[in-house]
Amino acid sequence: MTKAIVLVSGGLDSATILAMALRDGLACTAVSFDYDQRHRGELASATAVCRSMGVNDHRIVRIDPGPLSGSALTGGGDVPHPVDVDQIGGGIPDTYVPARNTVFLALSLAMAEGLGASELHIGANAVDYSGYPDCRPEFISAFDSLAQVATKAGVEGNPIRVKAPLLYMSKAEIITTGSQLGVDYGLTCSCYDPGEGSQPCGQCDACFLRAAGFAQAGVPDPLLEAST
Amino acid sequence: MTKAIVLVSGGLDSATILAMALRDGLACTAVSFDYDQRHRGELASATAVCRSMGVNDHRIVRIDPGPLSGSALTGGGDVPHPVDVDQIGGGIPDTYVPARNTVFLALSLAMAEGLGASELHIGANAVDYSGYPDCRPEFISAFDSLAQVATKAGVEGNPIRVKAPLLYMSKAEIITTGSQLGVDYGLTCSCYDPGEGSQPCGQCDACFLRAAGFAQAGVPDPLLEAST
Numbered sequence: 250m251t252k253a254i255v256l257v258s259g260g261l262d263s264a265t266i267l268a269m270a271l272r273d274g275l276a277c278t279a280v281s282f283d284y285d286q287r288h289r290g291e292l293a294s295a296t297a298v299c300r301s302m303g304v305n306d307h308r309i310v311r312i313d314p315g316p317l318s319g320s321a322l323t324g325g326g327d328v329p330h331p332v333d334v335d336q337i338g339g340g341i342p343d344t345y346v347p348a349r350n351t352v353f354l355a356l357s358l359a360m361a362e363g364l365g366a367s368e369l370h371i372g373a374n375a376v377d378y379s380g381y382p383d384c385r386p387e388f389i390s391a392f393d394s395l396a397q398v399a400t401k402a403g404v405e406g407n408p409i410r411v412k413a414p415l416l417y418m419s420k421a422e423i424i425t426t427g428s429q430l431g432v433d434y435g436l437t438c439s440c441y442d443p444g445e446g447s448q449p450c451g452q453c454d455a456c457f458l459r460a461a462g463f464a465q466a467g468v469p470d471p472l473l474e475a476s477t
Numbered sequence: 478m479t480k481a482i483v484l485v486s487g488g489l490d491s492a493t494i495l496a497m498a499l500r501d502g503l504a505c506t507a508v509s510f511d512y513d514q515r516h517r518g519e520l521a522s523a524t525a526v527c528r529s530m531g532v533n534d535h536r537i538v539r540i541d542p543g544p545l546s547g548s549a550l551t552g553g554g555d556v557p558h559p560v561d562v563d564q565i566g567g568g569i570p571d572t573y574v575p576a577r578n579t580v581f582l583a584l585s586l587a588m589a590e591g592l593g594a595s596e597l598h599i600g601a602n603a604v605d606y607s608g609y610p611d612c613r614p615e616f617i618s619a620f621d622s623l624a625q626v627a628t629k630a631g632v633e634g635n636p637i638r639v640k641a642p643l644l645y646m647s648k649a650e651i652i653t654t655g656s657q658l659g660v661d662y663g664l665t666c667s668c669y670d671p672g673e674g675s676q677p678c679g680q681c682d683a684c685f686l687r688a689a690g691f692a693q694a695g696v697p698d699p700l701l702e703a704s705t
Contacts, residue, residue: 308543310541310543311539312540313539313584315536315538315588316538316585316587316588316591317587317591318591319590319591341633345629347586347587347588347590347591347629348583348586348587348590348627348628349587351586351623351624351627351628352580352583352584352586352587355576355579355580355582355583355584356541356544356580356583357544358575358576358579359544359545359574359575359576359579359580360543360544360575362547362575362576363544363545363546363547363575382626382627382628382629382631382632383628387626388623388626391619391622391623391625391627392623392627394619394622395579395616395620395622395623396579397619398615398616398619399576399578399579399610399611399616399620400576400579400610400611401569401573401575403610404569404610405569
């Protein structure tokens, strides 16, 4: 049985890849990262997502927040609230966290090698996304190349590969796929700046992209249904 | 003034690259990592090395030890004591820590971007070394390629580059270079399995490589001089 490390943030993209990996029969270890992010409530969502899919091996890895500072998501300023969804992805927003996916994948790579897992699954998406450099195909490809030379497993002919199954999918396609797999999107959270009781702000990039995705998929967002 | 992040472990290689970076006029931030390593005393050596060279900005970043477990250096077994120095580097030893340099460089990359540094300096060496996959030229090259697509700085045309100035140097050449730059190797520690008072065991790969390097350079090791 192939073992995979699945990066689960608590958002809808990673909930979908976890469901896809389980559909494909992989033995999944889920990993989430605690780096004092503003939207740290996403860790509870990640735990709920894992439980709902019967994934018992969910690890929360603490990251020293020092190196990741200097972002609106790590206390370095306000989360921007765009007025026009078409502006999203046109530049790198203030919510970019320096080298975040590099750090996440590096720690996941170490974990994979320790556990004998052969795949890392990440919900990076380069279609309906915020413009982060480390969600692009060239980043995923470069990390996959790195992983092949970075580890003992790679040198011994069993490299750990990076899988980003959502890379070229629209948000609507992701939601449609996940819905067909029974993902409970009511357990996920996407908002960068949630209020009391983890209510989405409805105004940040992530809220805009989520709303547009559900609208395009023709599916109601259970998170909003529940809050109204 | 070019800013650089210099990875300082407390060993002799990284002490040498710190001296070389200062010689080259770089504004250096030193970084060390605490991952509950068996030879955690190296962090005190790293601090002493930085102080001796007047580097005031020395940061110790904590890494959740979970992902890095499964090595003789992180509690996963005994440190091997080879009987023949020629055996060193012939395979990947039990002291290999999964994806360690990938994790170290990833966190350093994040830190560099936050601080506006344009270079990462690492003391990786592929000549007189223990055979770790993440000390080889192909690893350094792959991480450098990754860094160019992973960050906002890279996308904006100012990629953070990886420098490994010792990559093709013998241990003797490293020691000779550092000695000329006034590095006090008596402050460094190399041993994987130090005893009481941080005394080197004299029997692990790192002790063997260090001893052979000093012998070949024709320089006495001040660490041994002090202990006798």
